[in-house]
Amino acid sequence: MIDRGDPEGAIREAAGRCSNWGRWGADDVRGTMNFLTEAKRVEAAALIRRGRSFSLSQRFEMDGPQRGWRRRTNPVHTMLDTGTDAERGVQGFPHGIGGADDVIAMPLQASTQWDGLGHIFDHGNAWNGRRAGDVVTSDGDRLTGIETTADRFAGRGVLLDVGRAIGTDGELPDGFAITTAHLEATIAAQGDSARVGRGDLLLVRTGRLTRARRDIAEGRGWGDYAGGPAPGLSFTTADWLHSTEIAGIATDTWGFEVRPNEFDVAFQPLHQVAIPHIGLFIGEMWDLDALAVDCAADGVYEFFLTAAPIPVTGAVGAPVNPIAVK
């Protein structure tokens, strides 16, 4: 039971139970990614059976979900050179060659992304017990920047389609808190291929993106996809996230955990335990829909997954185009 009036106490207690500080040494910068070993990767390779690949990334574009919260805008993509210029012959290149080139300006968490370990702090403390100001300044994350994980995100992926298993018509309603019981019921419903364990990259589908897409198709736009009410992980899953020893977890929502959050006055309390204390990598705004349809069809919920973030030096999060191969 959650005492809705005491987020700070609940966070402190969960952090105490779930902390991985020091588990991989004082210098560790990889947190739960340490669980994803080469042996796990070899096992995962056996999950490629049909050769079908799925991109789990949303599109990066102006027509995205962002509404400007804390300056998180949608990507602005502009051209440095275009086909119209090339065809018009104004580019100044020889022998008939023409080119197009482009530029982007965007928050690194504008769309499908991994949170780095420097993304969230608890009372000024970052992953592994460091002080936040020693880790992330205006220059970026000096220690746990996303580039430190550049070669890690390849292993066994497993989809828990909680939307289909627990929800209605494949979707959980906004504000639905996914508990450990819901996760375990989903595993039970999906069968053996859905077991979750050490080193796994866990994908949790809520159906929230499916709903947003329907809203868009019907002319209502993204609405509050970015930051508004949504289904998501309950604060109470912190212990399960810790004890399963997963390497990372991603959802099809903006914020991973249920919104509104489960305390009266709160902002993303599960992040406050998961990132700085567990050292867990959290993915957000992933597109799990096509993959989920395929898994529902063949009953196989595990696959080989690579999800390598663009290694921006010092980034506290980064875009990724995850590829699941079944």
Place this chain on the structure above:
Amino acid sequence: MIDRGDPEGAIREAAGRCSNWGRWGADDVRGTMNFLTEAKRVEAAALIRRGRSFSLSQRFEMDGPQRGWRRRTNPVHTMLDTGTDAERGVQGFPHGIGGADDVIAMPLQASTQWDGLGHIFDHGNAWNGRRAGDVVTSDGDRLTGIETTADRFAGRGVLLDVGRAIGTDGELPDGFAITTAHLEATIAAQGDSARVGRGDLLLVRTGRLTRARRDIAEGRGWGDYAGGPAPGLSFTTADWLHSTEIAGIATDTWGFEVRPNEFDVAFQPLHQVAIPHIGLFIGEMWDLDALAVDCAADGVYEFFLTAAPIPVTGAVGAPVNPIAVK
């Protein structure tokens, strides 16, 4: 033999011999990526033996190789929120949570990237015979944007370490044109695991990045890595690139083909055949060094490779963090 005085004629003839226009229908937007089938992907999965993964991406940062040519700058990464702010308690969040967030502004071809099919034109013509101005405007690539390939780049990777096989101390000199003979000699030297064929993602290491890194370490900086003299593919390899039916090719250089180019007055003539006529995906500025060391050690030059570009809608190229798994 190349007639150095007639790039336009040479390009026209090579384009005539190598054109894939219409091969996959008038509406095709995927070019050689059509060669990378699910069956090929299943075969490639068997190449994961040890579970070791390699990121083939350079870092995205201000200290990169770009020098401003045609407004190609290095990425500018700034913070929207920092650990110092969090520790100082000026962020306005409840229950002790703090956060860091970031933004990037960069050319999409600032660092490790795939060229999309809308990147290069021949006399105003784009891939599959479309007019350049019908494909790429200031709004971006309306037809062959990189997002159309979001789920494709997963398959068999093969490394041809021409630097080691043909060069001195693992490096080819600047201006060295890699011919079909050099490629075949490298395959022969590397052995059976280095065979190249339909649907493969071919990586060609020249050693140019190794040299740039040494220059940096010794205080000379990146120099002309971005656009200056470099080893690379000879214009004469166009037919081989076409006939092997590879799905994509990437190098450790800025520009894929040899620089200076092999005509008296020229700019990237092989691009002019490869992209609009063959429909070939070209990767540039990949970091093949760690992978090459491993391949040289175990003698195995093939691996499972995913290289999914960030799906920026309408982009004519996009950043990628390729992951090779052996």
Place this chain on the structure above:
Amino acid sequence: MIDRGDPEGAIREAAGRCSNWGRWGADDVRGTMNFLTEAKRVEAAALIRRGRSFSLSQRFEMDGPQRGWRRRTNPVHTMLDTGTDAERGVQGFPHGIGGADDVIAMPLQASTQWDGLGHIFDHGNAWNGRRAGDVVTSDGDRLTGIETTADRFAGRGVLLDVGRAIGTDGELPDGFAITTAHLEATIAAQGDSARVGRGDLLLVRTGRLTRARRDIAEGRGWGDYAGGPAPGLSFTTADWLHSTEIAGIATDTWGFEVRPNEFDVAFQPLHQVAIPHIGLFIGEMWDLDALAVDCAADGVYEFFLTAAPIPVTGAVGAPVNPIAVK
């Protein structure tokens, strides 16, 4: 009378009557700015009587009016260095110095701005009869970039507060088309200091920004300030804009002319005459409210005005912080 069904005919006829093509020679890049002579500037200096200065610029910030139309976003301002970093001592500077520095990404027409002469074309024609593709490519405006006017915008400003003279409670309703008769009635109502003539920088207040501010204060936000319904100049004022020989004109609205436009299917038809044919400089999103209060109080509607755009090379428009001094 406007034939609402024939914008193209109306534009063609107005362009024919109002064209200044060739008036200042074939090479001219300054259009109506040629009317603002040194003699005019000296006369204007005499209008500085009390020394009170007014900034006519809105703020450049994320909380601005833009809603993403054609990728026009609000400015994103981020920090390269902060006071929290400085106080924390993580900047690496000697002897106790600390610094803050910042970066911006924004459309040049995000807020208070001048349109340059390369901003609008009529059937592919730019100012002075040039072809649009010869003037503005992906590299920007090669001939009439805003930098060519860097030292020009200083002279006599005159405010026509049509909102106060014609409107209700100082505001014109959305969709109100300001005709020549309205302008002349406003001049008559305001008296001698409001006469308009050669070389003047004319400011027309509609009250639209006042209304937007009230909407914001009352929690409704900017609404459709950027591109939605608004009062503004009628298409029929083209001849007056031409014959008065003003150097520039600015309004407190997003789009200068009335919106919805006065043809059944139309987009900014008065721009299509004013910029490429008259060669007129148009300012948008200016904040005329404080100045208007002062003018209403003292009955003096003329002043010294400098409004020098940031000289971004090749820009087709640019931010400006205009300063009126009475």
Place this chain on the structure above:
Amino acid sequence: MIDRGDPEGAIREAAGRCSNWGRWGADDVRGTMNFLTEAKRVEAAALIRRGRSFSLSQRFEMDGPQRGWRRRTNPVHTMLDTGTDAERGVQGFPHGIGGADDVIAMPLQASTQWDGLGHIFDHGNAWNGRRAGDVVTSDGDRLTGIETTADRFAGRGVLLDVGRAIGTDGELPDGFAITTAHLEATIAAQGDSARVGRGDLLLVRTGRLTRARRDIAEGRGWGDYAGGPAPGLSFTTADWLHSTEIAGIATDTWGFEVRPNEFDVAFQPLHQVAIPHIGLFIGEMWDLDALAVDCAADGVYEFFLTAAPIPVTGAVGAPVNPIAVK
């Protein structure tokens, strides 16, 4: 005499002598701009005699002086719409209208700019005795942002052409420290119109930009204009800057003060006194050359000057296109 080994002591003593903390109340955010009164502005208007205007701004463009120090890059200007697109008819607008639009990404101190009062700190202290972390966070300057001065910078400008008065061929050599004696000798040489006093906007020309332009014309590029050796104000002028009660000061150099700085290990020590303690507005990278030629010709070194920064909310500095009118 400067003790080159003790910058911290020298700064502390100068700060003690020159502090304006509290002079305009505890809430003041305008520092020396308080000296520029309406009466001063009226007097300055009388300096407009011939109506000739001068833009004192450099161009904002990729070909600028920045070399990436602390992520200060040159402006990147890209197009959202172009004339080639308009002429090609791919923009989707009615009745033959076409448009061009643009975007910029740049440091606010990329080129001609004013430093705001939040730009520099002394031992974690900002202007008027505030703590740096209370003033400038990742959200920008919450109190003394440049927007607070939006309507202020209009008054008497005075040029001290130290390059012409003291230098050789109009230029001071790099590393030349301009002392109070040099300033006073220049005033004496230039005559009565060059007197400097309360509320003035003082422009000091060193000739450094003239030299940079010659370097560019002769193919050597900008070199170290941005941050390298340069003539500039001596640290010892702090008391003069304070006692003259000027409202602002600008130079034609990157850094205002002499570089290398006059202490053995130092970074911009005069800034550390001038901004947080005197509350002085400092302009950098101004283009004073055309104005200086005119002043040398007519012997009049005073003029009406407006120099209104773009009011970016929370900015610690901002671009400006200053206009001097004689």
